[in-house]
Amino acid sequence: MTLAPDSALDTIPELEPEHAAVIGATLPIVAAHIDRITPLFYEKMFTAHPELLRDRFNRGNQAQGAQQRALAASIAVFAAHLIDPALPHPRELLSRIGHKHASLGVTAAEYHIVHEHLFAAIAEVLGADTVTPEIAAAWDRVYWLMATTLIDFEAGLYEQAGVEPGDVFRDTIVVQRIDDPSGVVVFVVESVDPGVPLPGFAPGQYISVGADLPDGARQLRQYSLVNRAGAGRLAFAVRRVAAEAGAPEGEVSTWLHETIDTGDRLQITLPFGDLTVDTTAATPLVLISAGIGVTPMASILEYLAAGNSPRRTVLLHADRSAADHPLRERVTELVSALPDATFRTWYRDEDHGYLDLAEVDLPAGADYYLCGGAGFLQSVRAQLMAAGIPGDRVHFELFAPNDWLLDAGQS
Template sequence: MNSVARSAPELEPHHAELVRATLPLVGAHVDEITTVFYRTLFGNHPELIRDLFNRGNQAQGDQPRALAAAIATFAGYLVDPELPHPAAMLSRIGHKHASLGVTAEQYRVVRDNLFAAIVAVLGADVVTDAVAAAWDRVYWLMADALIDLEKQLYVQAGVEPGDVFRAATVVSRIDDPAGVAVVTVESADPSVALPEFIPGQYISVGVRLPDGARQLRQYSLVNAPGDGTLAFAVKRVAAATGCPAGEVSTWLHDNVGVGDELEITLPFGDLTIDTDAITPLVLISAGIGATPMIGILEYLAAHAPHRRTLVVHADRSPRTHPLRARLRELGTRLEAMTLELWYEERTEGAHHGLLDLSALELPADADVHVCGATGFLQSVRNQLRDAGIPEHRIHIEQFTPTDWRLDSCPV
């Protein structure tokens, strides 16, 4: 498993003074800065929004907020090392970048367009040469940390930087009643096997949409490693107020079947279980957040069926619970698994209402993995802290871009 070095990056004192003085101003305008940045970036490089960046997240504003939050969080730590170390943030971003094939050269493109946006929003009278130099130093400290991590990931994967895309053939598709399609692929080239992976990881899947755009999305792996296949689960994302329908999920649901070829990436992701550990596991999910938990349980069923595991899932009803039948089948193969379900709809054998961890006995030495929507994650994190679970044992997975200003978990 990869990690980001926790040695403290340092700003030169004169840079730190300027960043500390201007951080409130930059922070107050950071959303506007990143909005202008992306507009400038995509104006100068339209191929990026067409072929790399998630257009859905851009339309909703999630990606601009995530970048803004990451830069503000990193700068804040540089001028106040008493704040939580940004190692978890950098690791999450680095794995995401590796899954998209990001290379070091692209950081210069981002930097040039970002600084143009800062000047456009704050004005040249505020962004003096000295202020620009200080924030340039912040940017490159963060960028260099990410570039180093991504180089490590590529080396460990045995590939050149960015060479993560592979052709795969669909060998199975199973449609779950909850609106989730489980797609299993194998290498399109019989002489080149698909790589192994660690339970909890994901792959990116690329599709060419009707307007010619090539869009990439990440999907959790839901099978146990070892048989040369990769299985991932796709939930059809319907349009909702202020949110467009999922472009890639809709295309995959409508077009992919056995025998079709897909573009996928090597597996990445840092929120994985320690396969050598014997401590208890607590897996907490809601909605489509169940998918990485299924992958973990598949591994345990094959390799560690005696490991004590508490599975907690929350959903609207049994009908909306993704891979519910598969979860129950795995429970029959895991001798030390306990299942606790919460449904908003009254259901026999399940708790009624919203998830309430105070109703459960959580092992103090458990490794806790949580996946779900933003509000659910915040609620569960607070409940875990109230239950006395140490921070270093809480591992949070969020499928949407993370607003790190709201994420105070230092692990």
């Protein structure tokens, strides 16, 4: 029987003592060379499987090295916990990775591909004299403990969704395109088959969108849902990512903005994501966002407003200006519709400064949901810690492959 997703993360087997000793001794060596190992791993894997770079992995993140750093750090953090269980449990790390994998339709077979090329890269960088059979066996055990935990967790997510592993893609038609004054575009889609409506979702979840680009690649990107569940429709907001500071423009966001309109078809995935509100709770909510990070908050507000929720709700948002604030009008309407909600903004170009929680009356016993860039999240989390907010009350997401690194105080 497939484990429930959460229980799969709570049952990580212990690393055998002989392997733990080897990992403890070699983790610093591997970590010191990880910036050479991971690029070589991806080079080997994409040479053997070019379709993965063309149709699965985010080419923009690959070009900037973000995906490489995320993989390296995730394995290192997992290994460190295995040899020292007193370190924070990697539950949140694994949950975020698992939800993202499920949203991409990742299956167990792909973990074997990663294993083959990752270990070939480790052996090549460190050399056969360093990677003895004993060391190779220990790191192989770490990899498969992590991989098996994720495979079981993802199998539980697929089972919850009522689908076979990887069967998450659905053909849809765009029934509405809304060009927000901020420059963000909201796409509303429904199933091309009226007899098979799109599923519901938890407020705060996201979908992946498949883009068939002019060069023949099929790239996938994840976008937060901004509507409320029901009626068989899903709505997601897309901010066009401009090229800056040496980073390329967002090829999928540009494609969506320039080519997709009402009546066009899109392939999307079923909703996943763990930055979700407990719909059975009555505790106050504090929703804190910056820029396009407001999108999961919009979905949460849609859910609350639909049920006329009496929960005390505080929405705090930081942006460049009022004109740049995505979904500003709709979010304002939703806050006004709630019986006990307040809304505060900080617009940097309008001399409002940066978001400062010292200026806010934070409700006692609240749950906090954060979404924004890495620097913003680090600042807000530091402010919450200084205010004495327990860590288990703070939930966050960053639209990047290494968002969970913020758990460890990294960027």
